[in-house]
Amino acid sequence: MADTTPAARTEQPGGAIHNDVKEYYGKILQKTSDLKSNACVPSAKPIPAYIRKALEDVHPDVTAKYYGCGLVVPECVEGCRLLDLGCGSGRDCYMLSRLVGRSGHITGVDMTEDQLESARKYVEYHMERFGYKKPNVNFVQGFIESLREAGLEEKSYDIVISNCVVNLSPDKASVLREAYHVLKDGGELYFSDVYSNARISESLRANKVLWGECLSGAMWWEDLVRLAEEVGFSTPRLVTASVISIGNEELERLLGEYRFVSATYRLFKLPKCSEKKSCLVMYDGNITGSEEKFEFDAQYTFKVNEVIEVDGDVANTLKNSRFSEEFTFHSQTSGACATKPKVMPVDPFQLTELLGSAGVVPSSGGCCGAQESCCK
Structure with missing residues (x-):
C-alpha cells in the first residue's frame, strides 16, 4: 500500500503546490463549511474556560474562515513572542494576542493574499476590544519554508505554532528547519497537524483536492520523528491525538486503506551539550x-x-x-x-x-x- 522508502524533500514542484493551495484557500474555500472532508476541523476536546473566553472575543468573520485541525494553545505564554505558521484569517493569532498580553507579541505568516487581507482587516477591532493602546499582532506575507526570506529574524521567537498547515507544504524539512532557526534557544515548536499511518503514494499526492483537504500531503508520523532529529529539535513529544473520519465517500474510495489522525506535538530547541538525566x-x-x-x-x-x-x-x-x-x-x-x-x-x-x-x-x-x- 505505502511507499516506505526515505521521503523526498518535495512531492512535486513547490511552486505548483503553493499555487494550488493559494487557489484552494483563497478562492475555492470561503468558509469552514466549504471543506469536503472532516480532516481540518477543530478537536472535540473540551476547551478550557480562559481560552474559550479569548475565542469569543475574535471577530465572527475571522472565525468563519478558520480551517484548523486542533486547538493549538501552548501554555505559559504571557509576555512571549509567538509566530503562527500559516495563520490564515488570523483566528489563532487574535486569540493568542489576548493571552500573551500587552507585553507579548504575535506574528502571523501566510502566503495567501486573500487570507491575510481578512486577517489585517480586524487588527484595530481586536486591539480596541482587548484594551491595547498599540497592536501586539502583525501579519507577514511569505512562505513557511522560507521564514528568514520573509524578514523574520533568527532566534527571535519563544514559541512557533502551526495549526493544520505543515501538511500543505511541499517541503516539510524546510518548514521545520526554518522554525528551528527563528526560535530562541529553549524555544518550542508546538503544532497540530494531520498524520498518516504510512507514506502517501505519488499518485495521491498529485490530487489537488486531497492535498487541499490536508490529506495527501500528510506526513507519515515516523517521518516527523526522523526530520525533527535531522533538524536538531528534541524528540517530538506527543500531546494528544484523535482519529480523523474522512466523511466523504469519494475521497475515502481514493484513499483506500490509508488512515489519518489529527495529532499535536511539541518540539524544543535545546542546548546541544545539556545533560539528560532523570x-x-x-x-x-x-x-x-x-x-x-x-x-x-x-x-x-x-x-x-x-x-x-x-x-x-x-x-x-x-x-x-x-x-x-x-x-x-x-x-x-x-x-x-x-x-x-x-x-x-x-x-x-x-x-x-x-x-x-x-x-x-x-x-x-x-x-x-x-x-x-x-x-x-
Whole structure:
C-alpha cells in the first residue's frame, strides 16, 4: 500500500503546490463549511474556560474562515513572542494576542493574499476590544519554508505554532528547519497537524483536492520523528491525538486503506551539550489555566505539589525552556515519595486506540521509594 522508502524533500514542484493551495484557500474555500472532508476541523476536546473566553472575543468573520485541525494553545505564554505558521484569517493569532498580553507579541505568516487581507482587516477591532493602546499582532506575507526570506529574524521567537498547515507544504524539512532557526534557544515548536499511518503514494499526492483537504500531503508520523532529529529539535513529544473520519465517500474510495489522525506535538530547541538525566520535579501551579495540573504531553501530567519522576529528555526540556520557573527540581531524594509516569506509546495511532471512546488515559503510577540520583 505505502511507499516506505526515505521521503523526498518535495512531492512535486513547490511552486505548483503553493499555487494550488493559494487557489484552494483563497478562492475555492470561503468558509469552514466549504471543506469536503472532516480532516481540518477543530478537536472535540473540551476547551478550557480562559481560552474559550479569548475565542469569543475574535471577530465572527475571522472565525468563519478558520480551517484548523486542533486547538493549538501552548501554555505559559504571557509576555512571549509567538509566530503562527500559516495563520490564515488570523483566528489563532487574535486569540493568542489576548493571552500573551500587552507585553507579548504575535506574528502571523501566510502566503495567501486573500487570507491575510481578512486577517489585517480586524487588527484595530481586536486591539480596541482587548484594551491595547498599540497592536501586539502583525501579519507577514511569505512562505513557511522560507521564514528568514520573509524578514523574520533568527532566534527571535519563544514559541512557533502551526495549526493544520505543515501538511500543505511541499517541503516539510524546510518548514521545520526554518522554525528551528527563528526560535530562541529553549524555544518550542508546538503544532497540530494531520498524520498518516504510512507514506502517501505519488499518485495521491498529485490530487489537488486531497492535498487541499490536508490529506495527501500528510506526513507519515515516523517521518516527523526522523526530520525533527535531522533538524536538531528534541524528540517530538506527543500531546494528544484523535482519529480523523474522512466523511466523504469519494475521497475515502481514493484513499483506500490509508488512515489519518489529527495529532499535536511539541518540539524544543535545546542546548546541544545539556545533560539528560532523570530526576524528581514538582509543579508549582502558577501557569494560567493549569492551576491544579499541567498536562505537558500524553505521558506526563504534573499535579500541583506532587513529586514526579521524569526521564532525562523531559528533565532537560523543563530545565532549559520557559517552564524552568514553573517547577522545583529536587537535588536530594531521601524520603521522597514520587509518582512514576504512565508508559505511553509514541505512535499517535496507538494513542487513539488507548484513549478509546472515553478520550482519557487510564491512570497508573504511584508512590515509590527514594531514587538514587536526581538533577540539580
